[in-house]
Amino acid sequence: xxxxxxxxxxxxxxxxxxxxxxxxxxxxxxxxxxxxxxxxxxxxxxxxxxxxxxxxxxxxxxxxxxxxxxxxxxxxxxxxxxxxxxxxxxxxxxxxxxxxxxxxxxxxxxxxxxxxxxxxxxxxxxxxxxxxxxxxxxxxxxxxxxxxxxxxxxxxxxxxxxxxxxxxxxxxxxxxxxxxxxxxxxxxxxxxxxxxxxxxxxxxxxxxxxxxxxxxxxxxxxxxxxxxxxxxxxxxxxxxxxxxxxxxxxxxxxxxxxxxxxxxxxxxxxxxxxxxxxxxxxxxxxxxxxxxxxxx
Numbered sequence: 001x002x003x004x005x006x007x008x009x010x011x012x013x014x015x016x017x018x019x020x021x022x023x024x025x026x027x028x029x030x031x032x033x034x035x036x037x038x039x040x041x042x043x044x045x046x047x048x049x050x051x052x053x054x055x056x057x058x059x060x061x062x063x064x065x066x067x068x069x070x071x072x073x074x075x076x077x078x079x080x081x082x083x084x085x086x087x088x089x090x091x092x093x094x095x096x097x098x099x100x101x102x103x104x105x106x107x108x109x110x111x112x113x114x115x116x117x118x119x120x121x122x123x124x125x126x127x128x129x130x131x132x133x134x135x136x137x138x139x140x141x142x143x144x145x146x147x148x149x150x151x152x153x154x155x156x157x158x159x160x161x162x163x164x165x166x167x168x169x170x171x172x173x174x175x176x177x178x179x180x181x182x183x184x185x186x187x188x189x190x191x192x193x194x195x196x197x198x199x200x201x202x203x204x205x206x207x208x209x210x211x212x213x214x215x216x217x218x219x220x221x222x223x224x225x226x227x228x229x230x231x232x233x234x235x236x237x238x239x240x241x242x243x244x245x246x247x248x249x250x251x252x253x254x255x256x257x258x259x260x261x262x263x264x265x266x267x268x269x270x271x272x273x274x275x276x277x278x279x280x281x282x283x284x285x286x287x288x289x290x291x292x293x294x295x296x
Contacts, residue, residue: 038264039063046261062258062265072230072266079226082145083208089150090204091197098156099185102163103171113160120153126217133218144218145211145226155200162196163189202278209274227270235263 033053038046042057050056066072100106101113124132129148138144166189174184190197212228219225 035264035267038261039268041261043258043261046264059261062262063269065258065262066265066269072227072269074223075225075227075230078142078224079209079228082142082211082226083205085142086146086149086208087201087204089146090152090155091200093151094155094159094200095185095190095193095197097151098159099163099189101156102160102166104168113157116153116156130217139218140220140224142219142224145214146208148214149207152204155203159193159196159200162193166192205277206274231266231270234266 030053034051037051037053037055039062040058040060041051041055042059043061045051045056097116101109103109123129133139133144133148138147170188170192171184174188179187210228212226212232215224215226215229216232219229
């Protein structure tokens with residue numbers, strides 16, 4: 001009887017877990033499917049609001065406009081530069097900071113960890129940050145979007161926890177063989193730390209890719225704006241009209257239809273590259289996240 005009761009309880013828990021998972025998947029996937037359907041449907045159906053879930057009609061004219069727009073490609077180039085440089089800086093600073101903090105022989109490491117953790121809860125605010133960027137001469141420079149976020153306290157903490165799982169015997173053996181700390185880091189620690197590096201890379205890349213507020217504050221030259229800031233201006237201010245007006249063959253009503261649909265097409269265009277990054281890092285991501293999040 002006890003065994004049968006336990007089996008029924010386990011079955012009930014499994015059903016509840018699967019139900020919650022399915023509901024979560026539906027709620028998460030629906031916005032993506034809706035936006036995609038809006039981007040490939042007939043422009044008239046988009047304006048009339050006839051699309052609820054699946055596409056109505058079919059049109060790729062909005063994507064054609066995107067691929068023909070030199071401005072969007074310029075914004076995409078800026079974003080790629082920000083993501084690549086910013087993510088590399090995140091990886092380098094995280095490894096160089098968290099590895100020494102994971103070693104027992106480092107003096108005052110608890111004091112440094114307190115300082116690092118302190119920055120997670122307290123900051124100077126927007127105005128001091130702007131004055132700092134201005135005093136460094138980084139206003140209207142892409143470096144102003146990269147350097148302020150080059151070091152992350154959260155990345156250091158999870159990477160430090162991961163590094164502590166690496167057996168100390170490996171490091172001691174390397175020291176006996178005559179390796180210095182930098183050699184140990186490059187030849188032993190980094191190859192063994194690809195899971196946590198993948199976590200930092202993915203989190204950093206997504207953060208830089210989605211960021212637009214810093215560019216709104218620090219970048220005045222529109223040619224240096226990232227793609228997400230351009231997308232924000234299209235959604236809020238309707239700047240896509242410039243692209244639509246280049247299509248002289250369209251009537252006023254057709255231009256209005258394409259202007260509405262273009263918003264959804266640019267959303268899809270802006271999220272596909274970063275979504276494609278996850279499968280490349282998935283091999284390491286789960287392991288790095290699980291090990292890096294375990295408490296000491």
